[in-house]
Amino acid sequence: MNAEKLAKLQAQVRIGGKGTPRRKAKKVSGKSSGDDRKLSAxxxxxxxxxxxxxxxxxxxxxxxxxxxxxxxxxxxxxxxxxxxxxxxxxxxxxxxxxxxxINQLGPDSMAALKKLAESFQAAQGENAGAAAGADDDEIPDLVESFEKADVEDKAEEKKEESA
Structure with missing residues (x-):
């Protein structure tokens, strides 16, 4: 027998016993609605x-x-x-x-909603506080006017040049 023919025969699936026809694929039923039938009953x-x-x-x-x-x-x-x-x-x-x-909430769910709102406000407060603190650290407060500081810088430069 030819090797190709043998491989082709091995690839086919036999469903059933001796004497039954060979089928290429097992047929699967479309729905298994056993649970649905029990539930509806x-x-x-x-x-x-x-x-x-x-x-x-x-x-x-x-x-x-x-x-x-x-x-x-x-x-x-x-x-x-x-x-x-x-x-x-x-x-x-x-x-x-x-x-x-909002109109479906009962007393238990309203309590959960209040907790959620409080946690949200706390998170917003922490974020705002952190942002404000970060801004304060990065930018110093303005104490004098820029013009006075410029005049003082020029005076210091003249003293260094003359020295």
Whole structure:
């Protein structure tokens, strides 16, 4: 047998036992939605109904970060106190979302917001103090007028020349 033919046969994949046709590639099913089926079956048992018109969902964490869903699919079963939120999420800092979520903040989140504001003001104060201190070290205060200093420099030069 030819080496090229042998290499070609070895490259092909045999799926199955003896007597089955050789296939060049294993077929992979497009979706493995086993988890989705289980989830939707569990939600149907709870009689979950979709809630239309939800633009965004924000979940506030204890560490000051926010889980933000933009245009999610929301379903709820009030009798079971269950809410299901489907969609892409992003974990963002509270400072990024403040203008849009100020009306959604509860008492716990307001405390976190106050802490954030205080830390921001402290950082601004340190930066301003450092900048002012750096400026004071580099530029001396003006004590005399320039004209008097120029006259004194010329007088000193004449004394050195005559000496």
């Amino acid at each position: 569990a939600l149907q048992k709870l009689n979950v109904q979709p809630i239309p018109g939800v633009d965004e969902v924000n979940m506030f964490k204890d560490d000051g970060k926010v889980i933000h869903f933009s245009h999610p699919r929301v379903s709820a079963a009030p009798s079971a106190n269950t809410f299901a939120i489907h969609g892409r999420s992003a974990e963002k800092e509270l400072a990024e979302l403040i203008p849009n979520i």
